[in-house]
Amino acid sequence: MARWEPNAPERLAQAALDLFAERGYENTTVIDIAQRAGLGKTTFFRHFQDKREVLFGRxxxxxxxxxxxxxxxxxxxxxxxxxxxxxxxxxxxxxxxxxxxxxxxxxxxxxxxxxxxxxxxxxxxxxxxxxxxxxxxxxxxxxxxxxxxxxxxxxxxxxxxxxxxxxxxxxxxxxxxxxxxxxxxxxxx
The missing domain is CATH 1.10.357.10 (Tetracycline Repressor, domain 2)
Structure with a gap:
């Protein structure tokens, strides 16, 4: 997925959920989530404070x-x-x-x-x-x-x-x- 595509928070949330299901919550990092979503770590932190917040919103x-x-x-x-x-x-x-x-x-x-x-x-x-x-x-x-x-x-x-x-x-x-x-x-x- 290209970095410029819209809906970064939704993409990150979906990527996180997929990874949590595949690897477990404990074995998934913010970098893993950002990479799966086709985004950078900075973009992740622009939308979420940490990986928990992907599940809980703001x-x-x-x-x-x-x-x-x-x-x-x-x-x-x-x-x-x-x-x-x-x-x-x-x-x-x-x-x-x-x-x-x-x-x-x-x-x-x-x-x-x-x-x-x-x-x-x-x-x-x-x-x-x-x-x-x-x-x-x-x-x-x-x-x-x-x-x-x-x-x-x-x-x-x-x-x-x-x-x-x-x-x-x-x-x-x-x-x-x-x-x-x-x-x-x-x-x-």
């Missing part, structure tokens, strides 16, 4: 969820605002075009304790972002935190269901059903 999902919560209709309650954010994630992050990449990414993370820890930290920041966005809407702190935690649980359940389906099921729809399931289970606690 916090754009946090911003997406917070913006979608802010954009939810003013009459939306906390969980409906979270559902609005999950819909946005389905339209922009968990698309059918990215399903294969996302599933392969999760397999690499599952095989590496260091990456599992990083994934857990990422999930905590997502919850905090959603809770803060809800608080900016005027939701009391405890209610915002509970709604964000329930939204994260629903998102996790939805991700598992979405990644197992091979058809064109929309993540947003799956997430809304998962949120309904979580909501239905809440009175049992």
């Amino acid at each position: 916090g754009t999902t946090n911003d997406l969820l917070a913006e979608a919560i802010a954009a939810a209709p003013p009459t939306a309650g906390p969980l409906e605002a979270v559902a609005h954010a999950l819909d946005a994630a389905g339209r922009q992050v968990f698309t059918s075009a990215r399903r294969e990449f996302t599933v392969r990414r999760q397999a690499v993370i599952a095989a590496n304790p260091e990456l599992q820890e990083r994934e857990a930290l990422k999930n905590l920041t997502l919850i905090a972002s959603m809770a803060e966005a809800l608080e900016r809407r005027g939701v009391p702190e405890l209610t915002a935190r509970v709604a964000a935690e329930l939204g994260a649980l629903a998102s996790s359940i939805a991700y598992e269901r979405w990644s197992r389906t091979g058809d064109g099921d929309d993540f947003g729809e799956i997430a809304r059903r998962a949120l309904d399931d979580v909501r239905a289970a809440t009175p049992l606690c």
